[in-house]
Amino acid sequence: MPELPEVEVTRRSFADAITGAHIEGITLGKPLRWPLGCDPQELVGQEVVGLRRRGKYLLADTSQGLLLLHLGMSGSLRFSHGLPVPGVHDHFDMATNRGTLRLHDPRRFGAVVYTKGEHDPVASRLLDGLGMEPLSHSFSLATFQAGLKKSRMPIKQLLLGGKLVVGVGNxxxxxxxxxxxxxxxxxxxxxxxxxxxxxHEAIVSVLARAVEMGGSTLRDFSSADGMAGHFQTQANVYGREGAPCHVCGAPIRLLRQGQRSTYFCAQCQRA
Known part of the structure; x- marks a missing residue:
């Protein structure tokens, strides 16, 4: 599943290219997780004035509204001139005078939703429950500590929940x-x-390094310009069950938490 680093890498890969583009047409494929929310023709003629990110959502500000894009479990974006004819897993094309933005999503858990703005009820429902952004100055240590104190959940489950801090995926x-x-x-x-x-420091450090390395490509993730990520090649514990810890040499262990795989070193992570 694309997480915050992968979404941020995707944003950076085409944000400059699409900013200022004029939308010339919308082509929809099979239904996604949520409907577009408007007649596609409503987008035609609008300008893309910027591309932001909130959690795992990309927010494309347009001259008259806001387009929210989510990659779901298996989605990826491409932005280019001369893309091939849409395939069976291509479900959204937005043609502009600078290229076509395409959402490819084999499992169709992704979404493209148009709203009148970030305070529109639809946008609020998707965004208002998200936690602090770990790669921004708003990631307050005091607020983070207070959130930890309020929760009896196992720490990994709390991090995955996204209500205290967003983007710390599995x-x-x-x-x-x-x-x-x-x-x-x-x-x-x-x-x-x-x-x-x-x-708090580890969250910032790991996510920033993941973005610098292009995110993680475990199956088929790539950015909007087709580049794969490399963070997984330098993981300390993830995917290394039975291999020696890089620090102490003890075998990396695997356990299941909420149906997700958790990797850890019992010697280095005693507390």
Whole structure:
């Protein structure tokens, strides 16, 4: 599943190219997770004035509204001139005078939704429950510590939930907790100030490094210009069950939490 680093890498790969583009046509394929929310013709003639990100949503500001794009479980975007004829898994094409933006999504859990703005009820329903952005100055340590204290959930489950901080997906949660030296099953409320600070720093460090490396490509993720990610090649624990820990040499362990795979080192993550 594309997580925050993959979505941010995707945004950066075509944000400059699409900003200022004029929409010339919309082609829809099979239904996605949610309907577009307007007649496609309503978008024709509008200008794309910017491309932002909130959590795992890309927000394309237009001259009259806001287009929200979500990659779901298996989605990816392409932005280019001369794309081939849409295939069976291509479900949204937005033709502009600078190229065509295409959503490819084999499982169709992704979405493209048009609203009148970020405060539109539809947009609010999708965005208002999201936690702090870990790669922005709004990622407050004090607010993060307070959120930990309020939760009895295992720390990894809290991180995955996205209500305290967004973007710490399954791969990155395992890596973050290893870097912070915290066992994934530790109750969030029992993490003290010193460990909370270390965890806060680890979230920023791991996600920033993942973005620099183009995200993680475990199956078929690539950015809008076709580039694969490489973060997974330098993972400390994720996907390394039984392999020796890079720090202490103990075998990396695997456990299941909420039907998700969690990788950790029992020696380095004792707390």
């Amino acid at each position: 791969i990155y949660a395992s890596e973050v907790l290893f870097l912070a030296g915290i066992r994934p099953t530790a109750p969030a409320s029992r993490i003290g100030p010193a460990r909370a600070r270390k965890l």
